Amino acid sequence: MDCILAIDQGSHASRALLFDTHGTVIARHEAGVEQYEPHPGWVELSPEQVLESVRTVIAKVLPQAAGQVRCAGLAVQRSTLVAWHRHSGEALAPALSWQDTRSRELLQAYASHERAIHEISGLPLSPHYLAGKMRWLMAHNQRVSQALAEGTLVMGPLAAYLARHLLEGQPLIVDHSNAARSLLFDLAQAQWSPALTGLFGIDPRVLPACVPTLEHHGLLEGTDIPLTCLCGDQNAAIHAGGEPLQDEALINLGTGAFVLCGVGRQPPAPDHLLGGIAWSTNKERRYLLEGTVNGVGSAIHWLQRQTETDILAGLPEWLDAVRDPPLFLNSIGGLGSPYWRQDIGARFVPDTDSVARRAVAVIESIAFLVQRNLAEMQPGRLGALRVSGGLSQLDGLCQRIADLSGLPVRRHEDPEATARGLAWLAAGRPNRWRHEPPERIFNPSAERDLKQRYEGFLQLLEKETGATD
Known part of the structure; x- marks a missing residue:
C-alpha cells in the first residue's frame, strides 16, 4: 500500500510518521532536540543537531513502508532563524529560537513604523519574529557580518535551512507560511516586501525565494520521494x-x-x-x-x-x-x-x-x-x-x-495533529481520509x-x- 511521509520538526523533538493513503498511522519515530539558554531571553538550537535529528527519524521510518512512499511533507517550528553559507550550507551561528527575544531593545528604533509593519505583514513589531534576529546577528556575529560583506550569506527560517540540506539540488526556498513569520513578508502579495526589507535594512539577496506551501519542492536526498508540502507546524496542525x-x-x-x-x-x-x-x-x-x-x-x-x-x-x-x-x-x-x-x-x-x-x-x-x-x-x-x-x-x-x-x-x-494535518496537505487534501x-x-x-x-x-x-x- 502506498504511504505518505510526514516530517514534523518541533521545539523539543523531530518526528517522522508514515500514513497510508486513508490517513492511518503505519510507523513513527522521534528524536529529541536540545535547546540552550545562555542568557536570559536567549534561546538557541544547534542547526546541525536539528538537521541530524530529522535525517535520523526519516531513516528510521522509511524501511517500515509497506509500499511506495508517494510523497512527503515537512512542517517546521516557525520564527526560528538560521544563518548559513550560501555555497557550503554551513551554519554560521546558532539557530535563534522563536522563543528568543534578544532583539527587544534593537526593535525599539522601529516603533514609529509599527502600524505600517502590521498592515503589510499581519504581525506586530515583536522580537519573536525574524527581522530583529537578523539585525542582531548582522551586528553581533562576526561570521555572519563577514559572509554578508562577501556576498555569501543566506538567512531564513529553519524550514529553509532544512529544505536546502534535505532536498536534491539544495534549493534556496521558503514557503509562504514560514516566510509570513518574519516581519519582512507582504501577506497580501505572498512575497518579500520591498518596503519592509528596506525598512529593516535586509538585503533581499540574502533571503530564500518565497514559494507556495503546496507544490513539488524537489526530491528528498537519496530518494525518489517528492516533497509536496513545506509549511509551519501550526499551519499543519489546523488541518488535522x-x-x-x-x-x-x-x-x-x-x-x-x-x-x-x-x-x-x-x-x-x-x-x-x-x-x-x-x-x-x-x-x-x-x-x-x-x-x-x-x-x-x-x-x-x-x-x-x-x-x-x-x-x-x-x-x-x-x-x-x-x-x-x-x-x-x-x-x-x-x-x-x-x-x-x-x-x-x-x-x-x-x-x-x-x-x-x-x-x-x-x-x-x-x-x-x-x-x-x-x-x-x-x-x-x-x-x-x-x-x-x-x-x-x-x-x-x-x-x-x-x-x-x-x-x-x-x-x-490522536496526539499527532501536526503530522496528520501535514500528511493530508502533502497527499493533496484528499476527501477519503481518516478523521478521528x-x-x-x-x-x-x-x-x-x-x-x-x-x-x-x-x-x-x-x-x-x-x-x-
Whole structure:
C-alpha cells in the first residue's frame, strides 16, 4: 500500500510518521532536540543537531513502508532563524529560537513604523519574529557580518535551512507560511516586501525565494520521494481534521499555545492578532487568523525549575482539588497577543508557597490568555473549539477553556495533529481520509468563581500594561 511521509520538526523533538493513503498511522519515530539558554531571553538550537535529528527519524521510518512512499511533507517550528553559507550550507551561528527575544531593545528604533509593519505583514513589531534576529546577528556575529560583506550569506527560517540540506539540488526556498513569520513578508502579495526589507535594512539577496506551501519542492536526498508540502507546524496542525471550519478554532497547546481560525481567501486585518497563510498553491491561498500565548509548556517547565517538583504528574489531582488559586501574571516568554509586551515580570498575586496552588494558577493563566485571544476573534463567529497538543490531555484545562468561552471543546485522541494535518496537505487534501472523532467533548458550565478570577486577571493585566478591552 502506498504511504505518505510526514516530517514534523518541533521545539523539543523531530518526528517522522508514515500514513497510508486513508490517513492511518503505519510507523513513527522521534528524536529529541536540545535547546540552550545562555542568557536570559536567549534561546538557541544547534542547526546541525536539528538537521541530524530529522535525517535520523526519516531513516528510521522509511524501511517500515509497506509500499511506495508517494510523497512527503515537512512542517517546521516557525520564527526560528538560521544563518548559513550560501555555497557550503554551513551554519554560521546558532539557530535563534522563536522563543528568543534578544532583539527587544534593537526593535525599539522601529516603533514609529509599527502600524505600517502590521498592515503589510499581519504581525506586530515583536522580537519573536525574524527581522530583529537578523539585525542582531548582522551586528553581533562576526561570521555572519563577514559572509554578508562577501556576498555569501543566506538567512531564513529553519524550514529553509532544512529544505536546502534535505532536498536534491539544495534549493534556496521558503514557503509562504514560514516566510509570513518574519516581519519582512507582504501577506497580501505572498512575497518579500520591498518596503519592509528596506525598512529593516535586509538585503533581499540574502533571503530564500518565497514559494507556495503546496507544490513539488524537489526530491528528498537519496530518494525518489517528492516533497509536496513545506509549511509551519501550526499551519499543519489546523488541518488535522481536514479543511478548517470557519466557525471552529483550533487551540494547539504545546510549548506555547496557538489559537487558529481559518478566514478564507482574503488576508485578515486584525488589530491585535496575527494574520497568516493556512496553505497556498500557485493559483490560490487560504488565510488564518491567529493568537499566541507564549507561556504554556514553557511556563510549566519554569515552575518545575523553581519548585523542583514534577508539576505535570500532580496537575490532574490539583486541578480538581484546588478551589482558591492565586492569579498568575503569565509573562513567560513575554506576553503574546493581544498585548505584545516583553517588559512585564511573571509573578503570583497574591504569592503562595503552595506548589499545588501555584500550578493551578499557571494552568488557569493559560486558559485566561486563550480566552482573551478568543474574545478578539470577532465574538459570535465561533461555534466550537478543538484542542490538540500535549497539555490538551489535562481535563481541567480543557474544561476551564469551555467554561470561559461558553463553547464546547472537542479533544481528539490522536496526539499527532501536526503530522496528520501535514500528511493530508502533502497527499493533496484528499476527501477519503481518516478523521478521528472526538475522544471527549467538554461542554461549558457556569463556573462563577472561575469567571470572577478571569475578570481579576484582566484587571491585573490592564494595570500592568495600561491596556483596556
